[in-house]
Amino acid sequence: MKARSFWTVSVLTALAWGHAGAAEGVDWSGYVSLEPRFFPHSPQFPGQPGSGMSPSAVFAPEMRLAWNDGDDRLTFAPWARWDADDAERSHLDLREASWLRVRGPWTWRLGLGRVFWGVTESRHLVDIVNQSDRVEDVDDEDKLGQPMIAVERWTPAGTFGVFLLPGFRERSFPAPDARLRGPLPIDTDRAQYESGAGDRRVDWALRWSDAIGNWDLGMSAFRGTSREPRLLAAIDDGNRAVLIPRYDVITQVGIDAQYTEGAWLWKLETLARRGHGGTIEALVAGFEYTLFNVREAAADLGLLVEYLYDDRDQTAPPTIYDDDLFLGFRLSLNDTDGTAVLGGAVVDGNGSLAVLEVERRLGDVWKFEAEVRWFLGVDADESLLAGFRDDSFVTLRVSRYL
């Protein structure tokens, strides 16, 4: 999205704030956190920071204002990160700047927002509305605010939604001299679009979802600029090899389903997409099984198994999830401090990504988190992960909630 429309939304939101002003009071939340990252290995490419600690900090306040008994709500959630070593990772965003209007079964949303679709844990296949904020993490769970005009209607036959998405947010990538930038620098200034409207194309999406007995079902369709770019080889002004993001126009349909019974959650996400050349079919399917109250110690242990398949060829945006198995676990101690551990790995013959996350509350308003992202057994030549193999890292985060 162009800076101009981004700021237009911000100003409109600010005006609406002023207008709604004296209503039912502003509700504050959010957090500020210090989160150094540690890169234990020496860098693979010249110019990247050496091993050791890389300081970073986040300020993420959220303000909400409600009136009409909460049926009208304004939400304003800016995001600011400072990073000592990655100029692209130091960034501002508006995660949310929207007006939510509830009228009986109707829900209207206007402004920048976040929409999540899907059920699986290892990959969020059908979740397409928001762009990934890739400088944040490699797990695609951090998203940029998406401009939208959305209307959803609840009916006894499920919830139907129409999403108009004016304006495209480019995927963020680490700076050319930063860790986790991959094998070649990505020149985002030269991003290409299939659409003649560039980043101002109006995309749209449709959604249906319902809970029927033990099933939670969803179907979605999307037509517009792909959130995933292809990366084209090119030469920059200084005669260096770079990659240029190219955003194709795609059509995608997706299905997500979960069947819940006893301690079992059975999950499926699948999509078909056209627009990167051929047709892509992809799937994530698996289960989560939870052992509750393990050994009467009050802890819950969840076991996660998901199979990932994606038949895209070389012309499409690259993915590591072509034919892989994800194995993971989730341990919740159910203690006063909410201690939880999540671990897992996408297992692949020529390179794996393992994750470990630990969180624990410190008192009522502080929280400690540790996140490990580890690249394992990455082949030097073949794998997409080759350019990341020395970029395993540990994030330590201490947050003060507002």
Next chain:
Amino acid sequence: MRIATIVVLPLCLIASVLGAERTAGAAGSPADRGREIAEEVDRRDAGFGDSVVGLVMTLTSSDGRERRRRLTWRTLEAAVPGDGDRSLAVFHEPRDMEGTAFLTHTHVDREDDQWLYLPSLKRVKRIASANKSSAFVGSDFAYEDLLSDEVEKFDYEWLRDESCGSAQCFLIDRRPRYAGSGYARQLVWIDQKEFRPVRIEYYDRRNRHQKTLMFEEYRLYLGRFWRAHLMRMDNHQTGKATLLSFSEFDFQTGLTPQDFEPDVLRRLR
């Protein structure tokens, strides 16, 4: 029935005196009598419609350290007889959980349905309701202690009548019939006059006395429905305690089944 139910917990005042006496004085086996008392508790709370209440949970560790949870709890009475109530808990504190919501559809004849809303990801997630015996946000309440427990979910046995504080109580032994309970049985003291719970003792799967719940500061709403405004759960095995303190209840606020649909969680804030 909802003897143990935290927020749902209700008991009505102006029940027919005749009905009460008939129940209390009913002949028949201790099992029949226990069940009849449970049914009367349920009957007296029928018709409350919906309720909204603010709730502060204070968790005290064995060494006296305190932690606070603050939430809003909405309850909708079953629209269809034979189905269970619906409840929606939204967290305000601890602050890292702000906006997190738990939605439960209880059922009489099958497993409950339960969804979790995670505001940081804007994600609605159905979770396994087999979590019955797990601690609710690190408190001394298990999920099964907090949710509407329908009459059909237990087997009952009336043990005896005895005094409980200033009142006279029925003492009932009830055993969970649903899968995944952390309890072998519960002893429930029910006020004979108002048919509201006064005290519950929880016995773990090995039949050891694990916890005791006390109901205090009952207030009457709409002339019919009793609600406790203070509940104290002591865990005798860990030395911990959880105190629930309720604000004024709002009844019949106009909530509908639609307000308790999983898709609606996304528009809570």
